[in-house]
Amino acid sequence: MCQNMGQIHIVTDSTSDLTQEEITKNQIHVVPLSIQIDNATYTDGVDIQPEEFMEKMAVSKELPKSSQPAPGKFKEMYDELGKDGDQIISIHMTGGMSGTVESARQAAQMSESDVTVIDSRFIASGLGIQLLEAARLRDEGATLEQIIKRLEVVRDNTYLYVIVDTLDNLVKGGRIGKGRGFIGSLLNIKVIANLEGGAYNPVGKVRSHKQVVNHLFKQFLEDTAGKTVKMASISHAHGMKTMGTPLKEKIEATGYHDVRVQFTSPIVSTHTGPGAIGFVYFAE
Template identity: 25%
Template sequence: MSKVAIVTDSNSGITQKMAKELGVYVLPMSFLINGKVVREDIDITQAEFFKELEDPNVSVSTSQPAPAEVTDLWDRVLRENDEIVYIPLSSGLSNSYQTARLLAENYDGKVQVVNNQRISVTMRQSVEDAQTLRDAGWNAEQIREKLEEDKFNSSIYIMVDTLKYLKRGGRITAAAALIGSVLHIKPVLQIQGEKLDAYAKARGTKQAKKIMLDAVRKDMTGRFKDFVDKGEYTIRYSYSEGDDPEEVKEWVDEIKAAFPNDEIKGDPLSLVIGCHIGPGSLAVTINHKITV
């Protein structure tokens, strides 16, 4: 039987330490901070990243890893494995998938690049699903096909604490950001496929949390009903690493109270999302959990 390795990138929220514990491999994402390339969880921690992001005198932007970094990791992994399932960030949010797919053409099918439209904890669920399939004897191509078949079976809802970073990235106008700040508007964003989209506008954090929890409930009785009835789903939370720990705990407690019969897991939001929406962000997700 072919020995299959699962490889992802740090947009999954999986740290290098977690990767070793899970038995997977993680490619660190790159960022430009005042023109200098730094790698997530290698050259900079999440806390350090948000400190730089909040400094108005520091320029922070996302950057793709060099192709050689990708292939070097693959080559190292293939020394001890026969095949790779590579799960990068959603093609709707980055060119990482397209680049990886081109690079994989030189690997004679040994590297299967998954385009399953995920990020953060929904992407981590894909990694865990890939492990489940691998452990059941599936090969890399079969795993890729199954993950892509399942790609839209996840929802992530994110509350943005401040409009400053959306304004900085050009996603809203300065006037809209000013009005939103005065009215204490907390946008709720969603990912149910390729891209980050607007979902609702809330007046304050309390209302934003209610909107997100209600959205998950709606998914559970609607598009996810069949999975919920079979117990084939997970609910996860996420947050910006720069958040107040007490606020994060309060959010987790609220999710557990809303879904008392479910095991609730979570990780920090990936820095790619953090770069665009800033600290103070909270998220909740529901995902199909693949079983065999």
Template identity: 30%
Template sequence: MIRQRKQRAAIRVPGKSPSVEKDARTWAKPGDPSMKISVVTDSASNLPRDLAEQSGITLVPMILKFGARALLDGEDMPPGEFYKALVEEKVAVSTSGPSAGDFKAAFERALADADGVVCVNVASFVSATYSTAVSAAKDFDGRVRVVDSRSASLGEGFVALEAARAGASGADLDTVVARAEAVRDQMCFAATINTFEFLRRSGRVNALLAYAGTALNIKPVFAFRGGKIEQLGRPRTRARAIDRLVEEVRDASARGPLHLGVAHADCEEEAEQMLARLKAEIPNVETLISPFTPLMGAHTGPGVLGVAFFS
């Protein structure tokens, strides 16, 4: 029997303890303190369960098919155990989003003690999850609004987190949606992968391209930004790939202190080192570190390292 282990995150605000804390700034407009808007998001957001629970966010698990097993993402297999099995077992892996029924059930639970719900989903250009949530929301007479994060991992997670913060301040449904969309429009999630092997296995790249990338030791760097995926570089060492990620964050910091979130697929030490470097070099409002759930790493394998940021 696999025992479930909770993912844990640390959000750090300068001058405060490293435990999970709210952002020091208030983003939402003053509202009716009796108003309650809840937030729902899918597990591709990579928000650790303890942070989601503390923020009042409902996580709807996506589905990971691992060989003959169908697993609820983030619930049925801890990330570390999954990546070990992914390397050793070499079985077919596929993913799918929650059903409309899954979203309806989550919306009903959230509305049991809320006036409205904002649902934040993984980018619509990489998954049908957003359209499924939109379909499910039609049954709730406008009390459920769905936001396309146009991102993934902590890029999506920060959009949900900021929506929850706005809702907690008493903001109404329109204001919470507006805050989520404002964060989405500023968001960048940049990442690098360590190997083409798992993309080849999943059919995301053909064998020839995977072989060429591996032979040349290419470590591609890409970003979810502005509703599309951008290629940021094709360095040939891991160190240069990480440098490129830091450079991207540094450029964005010219606009002011950043919210920073580092996500990783079974490379926690590198993630901690990169976060320490970012904190030392770049003014920040808060920092967050979280493992990729199995679903997010299923097609890329271990070694993915990414950073989400917005001002």
């Protein structure tokens, strides 16, 4: 069968929480962020892995800093992939938490290639599901327009919650004030936030891990009532024992057995600190 159109290439950053195997199998191209910790700079997912990063962060005096890729890095990738006239769709972590998508947009304007940049409005598996869906459609022969339309549907039906176990990193990162952080840790408060509109919004505070699990499970049941769950995923920074596993067991008891579990990227865990989980699901 002769194809009268070029290929569609998928580009992303290093925050999708997809496995290396999934990235390779789906031919997804990654432009990684970098992370500075104790005066050393690492390339996310290349020369530092999530668990090793957690160990370094635990003993670091200062909060690690993540940096978006320079536009030049994206431009190199776009120029190479698009040199034969192929189309490129570049899908990234929410612009509400990082300048990565903006960097990609600048590069798309500088490149001669045909690039469409998309703000996923999510992080972690919320971005990952959009990449997998884009790859599935591309492999089925969908056009770029069809993929873009479908991603809008996926975005509108994806829910993401982040639960922070300790407020230390949020205080260090200036996301909440010291006084509030101190009181929060005294009271052992767990903050539940969603990513509505692509930014971090606290939506609830509870006092125990068990309450977190119950809150999330109740939310999951409400949001997916009468729908088919297409994906459920737990990303964590050493938060499985306290919250991730009990939540996974509750979801499996409903008959959905494909809950993905993965360690989250340093870019996410530097904001949340240790013990956090991210819970993402997509239903339609």
